[in-house]
Structures are given as C-alpha cells and as structure tokens.
Amino acid sequence: MxxxxxxxxxxxxxxxxxxxxxxxxxxxxxxxxxxxxxxxxxxxxxxxxxxxxxxxxxxxxxxxxVQAAATATPATRPSRRRAPGAVSNPMLQDVLDMLSRDDLLPLHSATLAPELLPQSGITAALSHCLRHAPLAALDYAPPQGHLALRRQITQRYAQLGASVSPDEIVITAGAMEAISLTLRTLTQPGDVVLVESPTYHGILQAIAALHLKVLEVPNLPERGIDVERLDQLLQKHQVRAAVLVPNFNNPLGSLTGDDAKRSLLASCARHGTIVIEDDIYGELAWSGQRPSPLRRLDRHGIVVTCSSFSKILPPGLRVGWIVGADWTDALVRAKYFSTVGGASLQQLALAHYLQRHDLERHLRRLRKALADNAQRLREGIARYWPAETRTCNPSGGLSLWLQLPQDIDTYATFEAALAEGIGTSPGTLFSSRGDYADCLRLSCGLPWSETLDRALLRLGKLAAKNRR
Ligand SMILES: Cc1ncc(COP(=O)(O)O)c(C=O)c1O
Missing domain, CATH: 1.10.10.10 (Winged helix-like DNA-binding domain superfamily/Winged helix DNA-binding domain)
Incomplete structure (x- = not known):
C-alpha cells in the first residue's frame, strides 16, 4: 500500500x-x-x-x-414472496394520537414549518376572494371544482409537457381524498391492489377501509420501484390497480427513473392493471429538475394521477385533485356523493394565488431550504446517533428514512421520545404487515435550529439507551 x-x-x-x-x-x-x-x-x-x-x-x-454521506444507506430488503392479504397496522392509533397533539416537535409529520410557507400571499388571496367575490367564495363549489383552479393546474402540467384538460380534473380535499375516491371508484371489495414497500400509511389505510387486498413490491432507496419484481407479481396475481409514489416516495424519498417508469407502465398495460399515481412530492426535487409524472409518459391511457398542494402550500387549505382520464365522470359522481363539492373559498383563493404570485420563486427557496435541512439532519444523525445507524440520501421530498442497529428497540425509542415531546414515525407504519421495525422516518420540513439540534442529540441518546 x-x-x-x-x-x-x-x-x-x-x-x-x-x-x-x-x-x-x-x-x-x-x-x-x-x-x-x-x-x-x-x-x-x-x-x-x-x-x-x-x-x-x-x-x-x-x-x-467529514461528509455526512459517510453513513451507509439502509440495507435493501430481500423481497418476500407473500400472497395478497389484508392490511394490518396496529400502530394507526399512535398516528392519530400524534396528529391531535400540538405540543410535539413535529419530526413525525411530513409537513412544512410555517416559516417555509408563503403565508402572506395566501392570506392576501383569501381576503381578496372574500372581499371581491363573497357570494361565490361562500357558496357550494361545483362537484368537479372551480374551473379557474382546474385551469391553473392544467397550465402547470402543460409546462411539464403533459397534456391534461381542465375537463378531466376533479378537485378534492387533499391527495388523501383523491386516493380514497379513486380506489372506491375503480375497485370492488376483495380486489388486489399493489403498493410499494415501504409506502405512505394513508394509502394502506385507504386500502384497508375498502376491504381490498394488498400486495407489496419493493421500493429501493437508490433506484425506486423494483420494476422487474413488479412485472413478476403482475404475472402471478390478478391486480386491479397499483397505487404508486414514483417521485420521492414517502418514507424513502427514492426516485424511480423515467426508463423504469416506462417499463412499469408497459407491464401494467399488459396485465390490465390501472395505475393510480400519487405525485404529491413531484415539485420537491431539491435540484429543481422536476421528474416526470407517470401521466406524461403514459401511452396506454391507464394512469389516474392524484396530487395536492399540501406539500408546497399550506396543507390546511385541503385542496388536492385527480386527473381522472377516462374515469373522470365516475369520479365527479363519487365526489358529489361524498361531499357535494369542495371548499369554495380555498379553491378560489388558490386559483387567485397561482395567477398573481410567483409560485416558482417560492418553490426555488423551498427546495433549497429542504435540501439544507436534510443535510443538517444527516450530519446531526451521524454526529449523535449510534455509529451503525444507516441514513437514506434522498434528492427530493420531505422525508428522511433511517435504519437503526438491530439491537436497538426502535418502538421503545419512539415512545421515550414521545414522552419527551419529540415526534418520530416508526417504520412499521409504512408496511402493510409490520415490516421495518428497525426503521424511523423523520421530517425534513423543519428549518435547522438549536431546538432541533438538541432533539437529535436526545434522540441519539434515547436510541443508545434502548439497546436490548
Ligand atoms: C405520499 C402521500 N400521499 C398523500 C398524502 C396526503 O396528502 P394530503 O394532505 O394532500 O391529503 C401524503 C401526506 O403526507 C403523502 O405523503
């Protein structure tokens, strides 16, 4: 040497x-x-x-x-050959409990801190609508949603090279309602639905509520959805729909590349599987290079896109949408029978905001802040947490996924942190059958502060204390 x-x-x-x-x-x-x-x-x-x-x-x-990247990324799990089955997630109550607490440092929540949101622009848009169009703002919105907002959403797709008509957009109360309505409209109880593993627990709960069976395909930190495995699963099982988050999957933050996206679309088309794309993190590529929604690459007419403003603008507005393709009429009916229509004031205010304010400028700042937060978090974890902790290295989204050493009781660490006012999301939440008991997800939506630094130090100590 x-x-x-x-x-x-x-x-x-x-x-x-x-x-x-x-x-x-x-x-x-x-x-x-x-x-x-x-x-x-x-x-x-x-x-x-x-x-x-x-x-x-x-x-x-x-x-x-020393670079934070010195920590290893979480190990890729061998895919388990399991048959489709029911979702079981005993930790759901923990999530609901955390969401109703306002005293936690919200590292558990994939949301943005208020200082990262354009509060004044949104407040101005809300006041503008109440002042200038009070009747419309306080009336029912049409079941499909206000045309002014549907047009604004269409324009953003056009900038990406995706051709979407305002007539195929249905406004919903966030992406969660978009996914639930789409599943309810396109499936029947007992149908098999494919999801990534790990995936957002809201998707798993929507599947459970509709008495659907779930089948999991691995999502890999470095390259996203395992498309070869997806094809094998579709060959073996009759899968009605796949609910996928190819752009910055929650919790991994992984990105599925365009070639893999084309290949998964071809597999789904061959096997008659409808793709329900959840593109809620698509605008949050930290480099600014917005990845393609599946809709843009779809040559077969099999994609329904669900998304929302919740990860870039205030989530309490509760405005999301579905690009319904051939299923739009049925989705509008489902929306009508579910809530008659969405909230008029928020829809009109968002349309006004998008027309009058510089969303791109806000997004540029936001992406940079998220990249910085993630880097500081990774550095803090490498500094304070047990040395064998593995950390994902995402390039977008709002989540940081960690794998703790096998001898640490991650659930006990989560509970001890909660008792001290620090929220984290335990890994099992993101699996339909209790996998990832050694993982945790943290949010990148909190700007770096001394409080956050102290919380990371404390979490590291709690993890070390909970060795079995
Ligand atoms: C992947 C994914 N889809 C959907 C949602 C729900 O979004 P919304 O607040 O717009 O209902 C979330 C929220 O965290 C998410 O991470």
Missing part, C-alpha cells in the same frame, strides 16, 4: 469508529504530515482520496470536513 493510501485508510477507520464525526474538520495538512511523518503532498493525496470516495469534502480556505 502506498503511503497516502495508508494515511487515507487510517482516517477512514477513525471516521467509521466515530472518532471523527460528520461535519467535523479533519486535521490540517500540516498536522497530518507531522503526526504521520509524511510529506504535505502525501497528506494532500490522502485527503483527495477521501474526497473522491465521498467521505470528506474540501471547503475553501477551511480544510477538509
């Missing part, structure tokens, strides 16, 4: 053992050279080697720092 490789190896070991933690500075070139008895050029070569490996990062005039 060359001298610089030996030095790089020693530094790598110190980092792996936690002697040098994420975010900390490596010894200077001069210190490294004198403490290891090598030349400055050799010390520089060792640091460059660590930089190439993504373990260290050079900062101008400051030296080399």
């Amino acid at each position: 060359l001298l610089y490789e030996q030095l790089a190896d020693q530094l790598r070991t110190q980092i792996a053992q936690g002697a040098l933690r994420a975010g900390e500075r490596l010894p200077s070139i001069r210190q490294l050279a004198s403490s290891h008895g090598v030349s400055a050029a050799t010390a520089v070569q060792a640091c460059l080697q660590l930089e190439r490996e993504g373990i260290a990062q050079a900062r101008p005039r400051s030296g080399y720092f």
Whole structure:
C-alpha cells in the first residue's frame, strides 16, 4: 500500500469508529504530515482520496470536513414472496394520537414549518376572494371544482409537457381524498391492489377501509420501484390497480427513473392493471429538475394521477385533485356523493394565488431550504446517533428514512421520545404487515435550529439507551 493510501485508510477507520464525526474538520495538512511523518503532498493525496470516495469534502480556505454521506444507506430488503392479504397496522392509533397533539416537535409529520410557507400571499388571496367575490367564495363549489383552479393546474402540467384538460380534473380535499375516491371508484371489495414497500400509511389505510387486498413490491432507496419484481407479481396475481409514489416516495424519498417508469407502465398495460399515481412530492426535487409524472409518459391511457398542494402550500387549505382520464365522470359522481363539492373559498383563493404570485420563486427557496435541512439532519444523525445507524440520501421530498442497529428497540425509542415531546414515525407504519421495525422516518420540513439540534442529540441518546 502506498503511503497516502495508508494515511487515507487510517482516517477512514477513525471516521467509521466515530472518532471523527460528520461535519467535523479533519486535521490540517500540516498536522497530518507531522503526526504521520509524511510529506504535505502525501497528506494532500490522502485527503483527495477521501474526497473522491465521498467521505470528506474540501471547503475553501477551511480544510477538509467529514461528509455526512459517510453513513451507509439502509440495507435493501430481500423481497418476500407473500400472497395478497389484508392490511394490518396496529400502530394507526399512535398516528392519530400524534396528529391531535400540538405540543410535539413535529419530526413525525411530513409537513412544512410555517416559516417555509408563503403565508402572506395566501392570506392576501383569501381576503381578496372574500372581499371581491363573497357570494361565490361562500357558496357550494361545483362537484368537479372551480374551473379557474382546474385551469391553473392544467397550465402547470402543460409546462411539464403533459397534456391534461381542465375537463378531466376533479378537485378534492387533499391527495388523501383523491386516493380514497379513486380506489372506491375503480375497485370492488376483495380486489388486489399493489403498493410499494415501504409506502405512505394513508394509502394502506385507504386500502384497508375498502376491504381490498394488498400486495407489496419493493421500493429501493437508490433506484425506486423494483420494476422487474413488479412485472413478476403482475404475472402471478390478478391486480386491479397499483397505487404508486414514483417521485420521492414517502418514507424513502427514492426516485424511480423515467426508463423504469416506462417499463412499469408497459407491464401494467399488459396485465390490465390501472395505475393510480400519487405525485404529491413531484415539485420537491431539491435540484429543481422536476421528474416526470407517470401521466406524461403514459401511452396506454391507464394512469389516474392524484396530487395536492399540501406539500408546497399550506396543507390546511385541503385542496388536492385527480386527473381522472377516462374515469373522470365516475369520479365527479363519487365526489358529489361524498361531499357535494369542495371548499369554495380555498379553491378560489388558490386559483387567485397561482395567477398573481410567483409560485416558482417560492418553490426555488423551498427546495433549497429542504435540501439544507436534510443535510443538517444527516450530519446531526451521524454526529449523535449510534455509529451503525444507516441514513437514506434522498434528492427530493420531505422525508428522511433511517435504519437503526438491530439491537436497538426502535418502538421503545419512539415512545421515550414521545414522552419527551419529540415526534418520530416508526417504520412499521409504512408496511402493510409490520415490516421495518428497525426503521424511523423523520421530517425534513423543519428549518435547522438549536431546538432541533438538541432533539437529535436526545434522540441519539434515547436510541443508545434502548439497546436490548
Ligand atoms: C405520499 C402521500 N400521499 C398523500 C398524502 C396526503 O396528502 P394530503 O394532505 O394532500 O391529503 C401524503 C401526506 O403526507 C403523502 O405523503
């Protein structure tokens, strides 16, 4: 081994053992050279080697720092060959309890802190509608939703190169109602519905409420939906619909690439499976490169898209939508029989906001803030949590998924944190049958603060204390 490789190896070991933690500075070139008895050029070569490996990062005039990426990503699970079955999720009550508490540090909730939202623009739009169109704002909205808002949504799809007509959009109370209505309209009790594993627990609950059977296809942190496995499952089972989150899956934050999306669409078309796409995180690519919704790539007319404004604008507005394709008429009827229509004031205010305000500017700031938050969270976890903790490295969305060492009782850690006012989401929530008991999901929607730093430190200590 060359001298610089030996030095790089020693530094790598110190980092792996936690002697040098994420975010900390490596010894200077001069210190490294004198403490290891090598030349400055050799010390520089060792640091460059660590930089190439993504373990260290050079900062101008400051030296080399340990990268948060030094933590490993969660292990990929072997896919379990299970038959379709009922959703069982005993932790649902924990979620409902957490959602009704307002005293928690909301690391459990995939929502944005108020300071990341355009509060004044939204408030101004609401006042504008009440002042200038009070009758419309306080009347029933049409069951399909206000045309002004449907047109605004269509325009955003047009910017992405997806052709969507306002006539095929149905406004809903968030993406959750969009998914529930779509499932209720397109399936019958006993049908099999394919979902990713892990996936958003709301999707699992909607499936359970409609007495559908669930079949899981793995979603992999590095490349999203396992499309080969999806094809095998569709060959083996008759699957009525697949509810998929290809853009920044919650909880993994993983992204399914365009080729894989095309391939999964072709598989579903071949097997007569309808695709219900949940694209709620599509606008949150931290690089600003908005990934394609499946709808844009669909050549077979098999995609129904569900989405909402909840992850980019205030979620309490409760405005989402369905792009219903050939099923639009049935979906409008379902919406009518469910709630008659959505909330008029919010729909008109959002249409006004989208027309008059610079959404792109807000999104640019938001994406940058989320990328920063995620990086700080990863650094904090690497600094404070047990050394073998694995952390996903997403490129968008609102979630950070962690895998704790096997000997840590993750549920006990979750409960102890809750007792101290810190919310986290235990991994089993995201599986139909209790998988991921060693995982946790944290939200990236909270800007970095001393409180957050202290909470991460505390969580790390609680995890270490709950070793079996
Ligand atoms: C993947 C996914 N779909 C749907 C929802 C629900 O969205 P909404 O608040 O618009 O109903 C969420 C919320 O966290 C989500 O993560």
